Amino acid sequence: MKRNIIVIGGSGQLGQCLNEVISGREETFNYIFLSRSDLDFVNSEDVKRLFEHYKPLYCINCAAYTEVDRAEEDLDRAFEVNEFAVKRLAENCLAYDTTLLHISTDFVFDGDSGIPLTEDKPTNPVNAYGLSKLNGELQIQQVMEKYYIIRTSWLYSEKANNFVKTMLKLAQSRDQLQVIYDQVGTPTYAVDLAKVIVNIIKNDKNAYGVYHYSNEGVASWYDFAKAVFEFAEIDMKVLPVTSSVFVTKAKRPHYSVMDKTKIKSVMGIEIPYWRDSLNFCIQNL
Numbered sequence: 001m002k003r004n005i006i007v008i009g010g011s012g013q014l015g016q017c018l019n020e021v022i023s024g025r026e027e028t029f030n031y032i033f034l035s036r037s038d039l040d041f042v043n044s045e046d047v048k049r050l051f052e053h054y055k056p057l058y059c060i061n062c063a064a065y066t067e068v069d070r071a072e073e074d075l076d077r078a079f080e081v082n083e084f085a086v087k088r089l090a091e092n093c094l095a096y097d098t099t100l101l102h103i104s105t106d107f108v109f110d111g112d113s114g115i116p117l118t119e120d121k122p123t124n125p126v127n128a129y130g131l132s133k134l135n136g137e138l139q140i141q142q143v144m145e146k147y148y149i150i151r152t153s154w155l156y157s158e159k160a161n162n163f164v165k166t167m168l169k170l171a172q173s174r175d176q177l178q179v180i181y182d183q184v185g186t187p188t189y190a191v192d193l194a195k196v197i198v199n200i201i202k203n204d205k206n207a208y209g210v211y212h213y214s215n216e217g218v219a220s221w222y223d224f225a226k227a228v229f230e231f232a233e234i235d236m237k238v239l240p241v242t243s244s245v246f247v248t249k250a251k252r253p254h255y256s257v258m259d260k261t262k263i264k265s266v267m268g269i270e271i272p273y274w275r276d277s278l279n280f281c282i283q284n285l
């Protein structure tokens, strides 16, 4: 009998991409995608029941509180979802001998480094979302050993809401946009990440721990926006501005480029260049 894999946050951006990547191609495992209406994973009794029912071999957690600015004022909810619900999820994983594959973020770093960040670099979040996600990581590490925590950055795809979709939407009503150029990182196509998740599970090497994954290369949000309009063939004036001009409620790291040497060597993967994946995504929209 096929063993179960439960995916929490199955109707979010990454959850939908994962669903598409495995759909019709998965022969080894029985994937169960759970949207928030199937499971509010803050509800500990429901989570317990779910584990008892499916006895999953893996739990992939794509659910999170991801509204970075709103989290600054909605602290209780952000920490409930990103820290405490994650702790209880880890406890259930431990109880059922389930491997947890959890997604975290480049926003656990403060952005003061100028060189790509390895997994062992000290964390120091500059906003509430980043702190809640870091606390989630720490809770997992305190509770269990069979976990993969994948930190990723600047996710976009054809699905749900993301920066690419925001830019294309704004282009319908504006003829110029201001976009920040003093925050540098790497855009990541959520479909590329979803493929890596499937790969890690399929070829599980029991090499548990924290991994960094983004697409290859480096960009500012300004570069990212320019590339969106280039590939979408939209004539848009994009003005480069600093974070002090385009002010947001939450502070964001200035530099969050991640070093992917570990995931490439341990998992034996090649990573697409961010512009190639972005072009593919935009032609696919």
Ligand SMILES: NC(=O)C1=CN([C@@H]2O[C@H](COP(=O)(O)OP(=O)(O)OC[C@H]3O[C@@H](n4cnc5c(N)ncnc54)[C@H](OP(=O)(O)O)[C@@H]3O)[C@@H](O)[C@H]2O)C=CC1
Pocket (backbone or CB within 6 Å): 008, 009, 010, 011, 012, 013, 014, 015, 035, 036, 039, 040, 041, 042, 061, 062, 063, 064, 065, 066, 081, 103, 104, 105, 106, 133, 152, 153, 154, 155, 156, 160, 161
């Ligand atoms: N988006 C990005 O740029 C980045 C994301 N990440 C991380 O990647 C992961 C996936 O992000 P992404 O798919 O983009 O995010 P989305 O916001 O698209 O998806 C998150 C999903 O979590 C669900 N969710 C929130 N709270 C609960 C809850 N209590 N119970 C059940 N489901 C819940 C949401 O449901 P609903 O839709 O109903 O709110 C949503 O479907 C997250 O861990 C995020 O922190 C890391 C780096 C960058």
Ligand SMILES: Cc1cn([C@H]2C[C@H](O)[C@@H](COP(=O)(O)OP(=O)(O)O[C@H]3O[C@@H](C)C(=O)[C@@H](O)[C@H]3O)O2)c(=O)[nH]c1=O
Pocket (backbone or CB within 6 Å): 066, 067, 068, 069, 105, 106, 107, 152, 153, 154, 155, 162, 163, 166, 177, 178, 179, 180, 183, 221, 246, 248, 252
């Ligand atoms: C809409 C807009 C945003 N920006 C800036 C604000 C911000 O610094 C940056 C990105 O804005 P967004 O709000 O779209 O993205 P943001 O929510 O900051 O994205 C982050 O989400 C969380 C979940 C993560 O984990 C991070 O890796 C990262 O992807 O672009 C502009 O400069 N001009 C604009 O017109």
